[in-house]
Amino acid sequence: MTRPDEQAETLPWAGAPVASQEQFLSPEADHPNQGKPAQGKGKLFVAVALIVAAASLTWLVVGGVEQNLVYYLTPSELTAKGDDAIGANVRLGGMVAKDSIRWRPEETELKFKVKDHGAEIEVHASSIPPEMFREGIGVIVEGSIGSDGIFQTRRLMVRHSNEYKAPGDQETVDLDYMSQTLEDNGT
Amino acid sequence: MNVAQTPKPAISWPALLVGLGLTLPLLGILLSGLFHDPHDLGNPLEDETAPRFTLPRLDGQGTLSLEQLRGKPTIINFWATWCQSCPLEHPVLEQAAREFGDQVQFVGIAYEDKSERLSAWLQRANRGRPSAYPTLIDVGGKVAVAYGVYGVPETYFVDAQGTVKHKKTGPFLPSADPTADGRLELRRILGEML
Amino acid sequence: MNSALGQGLILLSLATATVGCILGFAAGRSGSAAGLRWTRWLAGTYATSLILANLVMEYALLTHDFTVKYVDMVGSTSSPTYITIVSLWSSLEGSILFWGMILAIYIWGFLATTRQGHERMTPYTLATVLAVGTFFSFLIAGPADPFSAVQPRPDSMHTGPNPLLQNHWLMIIHPPALYLGYVGMTIPFGMGVSALLRGELGASWMALTRSWMLVPFGFLTAGVVLGGWWAYEVLGWGGYWAWDPVENASFLPWLTAAAFLHAAMLEERRGLLKAWTVVLLLVTFALTILGTFMTRSGVFNSVHSFTQSAIGPTFLVFLAVILVISVLLVGLRMHLLSDEGSLGSPLSRDAAFIVNNLLFAGFTFVVLVGTVFPLLAEAVRDIKLSVGAPFFNQLSVPIGLTIVFLMGVGPALPWGRTSGKEAASLLWVPLTTSLILGALALALGMRQLWPVVTLIVSLFAALVALRDMVTPVSALMRRRGLPPLAAASLAFRRGRRRYGGQIVHIGVALVVVSIAVSSSYQVIEEGMVPKGQSLTIADYELRFEESRSFREPHRDVLEAQFTVLQNGREVGSLGPRLNRYSGQMNPIGTPAVLSTARQDLYLSLMSVAKDGQAAGLRAFINPMVSWLWVGATVMVLGVLIAAWPRRRQKPATKAAA
Incomplete structure (x- = not known):
């Protein structure tokens, strides 16, 4: 691969990869490992800089986390919080209340109530109801409650899947039943 | 290179303290995580009166209501034939029902299902033997909604006075590992209730 | 048979790892050459036994030997062969076994690169690696044992790996x-x-x-x-x-x-x-x-x-x-x-x-x-x-942006120290060029702060990287009078790490820009689309043609067909789906994507009305997403170039120099 005439030329980056441009351009440049000692002062400076950096980052991280928490709450818990909950990011988990769904496809406007055994909350969404959405189904809506007591949601998830399966154990596919539910539950 | 074999028994305390300061809390947090199930969204019914129900029995022998079962702790298992882990959980419940049958009452509630398919499923799962506990049919899923069932299987433990004491999300699965064995877990919960 | 063979190999790996680990630490302390030789031999045996164990598992999977626990869990006689092969890593037990095989390959590689030299360092290294290996062999032998012999479940239960x-x-x-x-x-x-x-x-x-x-x-x-x-x-x-x-x-x-x-x-x-x-x-x-x-x-x-x-x-x-x-x-x-x-x-x-x-x-x-x-x-x-x-x-x-900025500053400056003047002379060309291009982007309608900043910073870093790759070539051309291609090839051969690194940097710049643009300029539209009518998003019209449902081996599929028109001209058709897998209530959507260099048109089906006369559609326009995959490929390519082993220099040519 390497011819003798190339070997004879001693470019400093041959063998020591990633060289700086200067060394490339002027082969006689100083060996880089010759920084002038500025030890004592430099070390203190570095230590102080590190502590300041770590402290400010920690402050930023803690502050940032506090502002961006999303709480998982049930309707009762959200109601119990009263005014404190206004504007906070919440994932509200509950059931879609009976006879509460109002869906206007023309405006893509969906209104329904999410309830648990103790409380009921009006939820407004500007999204299409997902395939499985219907009365009595478990949902999680992400958003926040306004001072008018209406929960505006950006994200609506149906939570009714059988997700507690052990790895690898599938029952035989029950196609009749599944295709039937696919038909039955169209909104 | 100069091998720094100088006998300087130095301990870098800052490194040690920063290292432990970062790793020990992390380990503590992860350890605590093992005791919580992120998929468990809590049970709003705990220590509340269990919702009443009166449902037809799968075997056609009339209906069964929660009131009829008062006086005995009741274990209500929501399941379905289309559920993947129910076939594995079923023998665990059957065995427990045979063993504790005189002290507690097991009830299966079939969710979103049809009676023909349920009978056939049970026939197969029990290998022709009669079931150790009755299965009820939840028409329209109203009882499941009242209990706040998120998925199947889910099991509710109701005490003799009709108060929900405990809820298990997901199946009781047999396992060779004692910490993960659903049979032992079920036994433990039953023990607490009796 | 497979079960016993696999378990035997795992036990062998556990034994060799444990002994090799202890021996390695001892050899590291004593500096014994025989100790090192034995440690290397044990490490090699450990690796070989794990690779063989994986082959046994693959054989069991391919021959559908359901008496092996893992095959009973994930095997299926109806799965296509490639699914059967990859089901080795489809579930926990198999993936830990597979993990062992990867470690084994790395150990083989490490043994090969340390055949000569590094005698002081290799014993401790092998000991540590084998300590990790002991843990994984322990997992495979005990808590996550894939090989234990089981009574096969009825064949109807063998439905293959997790359908997802x-x-x-x-x-x-x-x-x-x-x-x-x-x-x-x-x-x-x-x-x-x-x-x-x-x-x-x-x-x-x-x-x-x-x-x-x-x-x-x-x-x-x-x-x-x-x-x-x-x-x-x-x-x-x-x-x-x-x-x-x-x-x-x-x-x-x-x-x-x-x-x-x-x-x-x-x-x-x-x-x-x-x-x-x-x-x-x-x-x-x-x-x-x-x-x-x-x-x-x-x-x-x-x-x-x-x-x-x-x-x-x-x-x-x-x-x-x-x-x-x-x-x-x-x-x-x-x-x-x-x-x-x-x-x-x-x-x-x-x-x-x-x-x-x-x-x-x-x-x-x-x-x-x-x-x-x-x-x-x-x-x-x-x-x-x-x-x-x-x-x-x-x-x-x-x-991230500061890192990208430094990705430009670092390679531009020399090691050690520079005067402010020198630094300025090195930085001003890429800096001003990227600022000018950033201003151009602003003029062309990029109005949001962060994407513009990202564009400027990434351009700066990419320009420095390009210059860093071109400079050696032009220097060789000037000083040695080589033609451009020969100079480039020589510069590349000699500075492969430099080239690898700078190619990675260019990849990073691409990735960062496409992340910034795709997340800042995403457009979302959603609505119920009646049959024959359209949902409009940017200059696209999405006409709902029909929905159909059909069965695939592991799922039921509900698909909605949309014709895509761009500025009134038909450019293709997309079929986003809802899939329902065995035993799962919730359907899982499979989006349909129309990718171009400029943007992706991305359709997610939300629902289909009972009579099939309307489809609930959520449509996204994700600009520049393809560049994310291109940039990542460039990054991997750069790493590959930097990592490619250097040809060993022959002692003879060394002496000649």
Whole structure:
């Protein structure tokens, strides 16, 4: 691969990869490992800089986390919080209340109530109801409650899947039943 | 290179303290995580009166209501034939029902299902033997909604006075590992209730 | 038969790993040549037995030997052959066995590269690697045993691996890439432990460690991006990265590995940050174990975690052992790795590298805190919450952009020290060019602050990288009078690491720009579309033609056909789907994507009306997403170039020189 005439030329980056441009351009440049000692002062400076950096980052991280928490709450818990909950990011988990769904496809406007055994909350969404959405189904809506007591949601998830399966154990596919539910539950 | 074999028994305390300061809390947090199930969204019914129900029995022998079962702790298992882990959980419940049958009452509630398919499923799962506990049919899923069932299987433990004491999300699965064995877990919960 | 053979091989691997580990530490202490020879032999046997065990499992899978527990779990006579082959890593037990095979391949490679030399360092390295190997062999032999003999379940229960994993071909290559990245970090970890135990860090050892880090780093890069790509193609929410715990778990060791690759250069060139460089090796490995714990323990709520298993506690114990030993090693041995050089001026490549390392460390800290915070809140305050993506974005955007900016500054400046004038002369051309191009983008209608800043910073870094690649070529042409192609080829051969590194930088610039543009200029429209009518998004019209449902082996499919018109001209048709898998209530959407160099048109089907007369559609326009995959490919290519082994120079030619 390497011819003798190339070997004879001693470019400093041959063998020591990633060289700086200067060394490339002027082969006689100083060996880089010759920084002038500025030890004592430099070390203190570095230590102080590190502590300041770590402290400010920690402050930023803690502050940032506090502002961006999303709480998982049930309707009762959200109601119990009263005014404190206004504007906070919440994932509200509950059931879609009976006879509460109002869906206007023309405006893509969906209104329904999410309830648990103790409380009921009006939820407004500007999204299409997902395939499985219907009365009595478990949902999680992400958003926040306004001072008018209406929960505006950006994200609506149906939570009714059988997700507690052990790895690898599938029952035989029950196609009749599944295709039937696919038909039955169209909104 | 100069091998720094100088006998300087130095301990870098800052490194040690920063290292432990970062790793020990992390380990503590992860350890605590093992005791919580992120998929468990809590049970709003705990220590509340269990919702009443009166449902037809799968075997056609009339209906069964929660009131009829008062006086005995009741274990209500929501399941379905289309559920993947129910076939594995079923023998665990059957065995427990045979063993504790005189002290507690097991009830299966079939969710979103049809009676023909349920009978056939049970026939197969029990290998022709009669079931150790009755299965009820939840028409329209109203009882499941009242209990706040998120998925199947889910099991509710109701005490003799009709108060929900405990809820298990997901199946009781047999396992060779004692910490993960659903049979032992079920036994433990039953023990607490009796 | 297969079961007994597999279990025998696993026991053999457990025995060789344990003995090799003890012997390796003893040989490291005594410096015995025979001890080293035996350790190498045991390591080789360990690797061979694990590879054979994997072959036995593959054989059992392919011959549908359902008396083997794992085959009984994931096997199916109806699965296509390639699914049967890859089902080795479709479930926990198999993936840990597969993990063992990858470790075995890395051990073989390491044994090959250390056949001569490094006699002082290899015993401790092999001992450490085999200690890790002991743990995994223990898992395979006990808690996650795939080989035990079982009574086969009735054949109707053999339905193949988790159907979700069969949903997309990316799911077939994503896990191996990630494992190759994760497991590969074991070798540099062992090398770092060895450096601490020996209290020395020679130049050639450092060079070898860096090579052994580059290989898994390349795979990890691919694995992280493939994970995002899979989410984009399968999950249907229109994005590729959600700061999900499992995504973060793969990103954390990537950050520290990247930090290491830069710190190692500073160590090599300037003799600085020796201890820090080694610490990064240990941290990277610990983060891969943490990542495995996160994915496998079921402690974190993630869209990616398919399994919950009982090996969480075992992994946590292992992680604790790794972390505590690492901290003690560093605390007790760090002083032996004292720096030889001193820091250059604040205007130098040294300074840029140091700040870059601090930023990588800060980035790691941010992601780690955001990921484990929900656990902390639950433990301390007993409330359930999650940390929203805005938290990660708020902090990662400035940190990431500063890193990209330094990616331009660092390579432009010389090591050691520079005068302000020299620095200015080196920086002003790329800086002004990128500013001018940024102004142009502003004039062309890019109005948001962050994308414009990102564009300027990335252009700057890419320009420096390009210049850094062109300069040696033009210098060779000038000084040696070579024609351009010959000069380029010579420069490339001689400075392969430089070229590899700069190609990675160009890839990073592409990735960063496409992330900024695709997340800032996404357009979303949704609505119920009656049959024959259209949903309009930007200059596209999406006409709903019909819906149809059909059956595939593992799922029921509901598909809606849309004709795509752009400015009134038909450009194609898309069929987003809802799939319902066996035993699952919730259908899972498969989006349909029309990719162009400029943008992706991405359709997610939400629902279909009962009579099939209307479809609920959510449509996204994601600009520049294809460039993300291109940029990532460029990055992996660059890593490959940098990691490609150098041809050994023959002693004869050396003597001639």
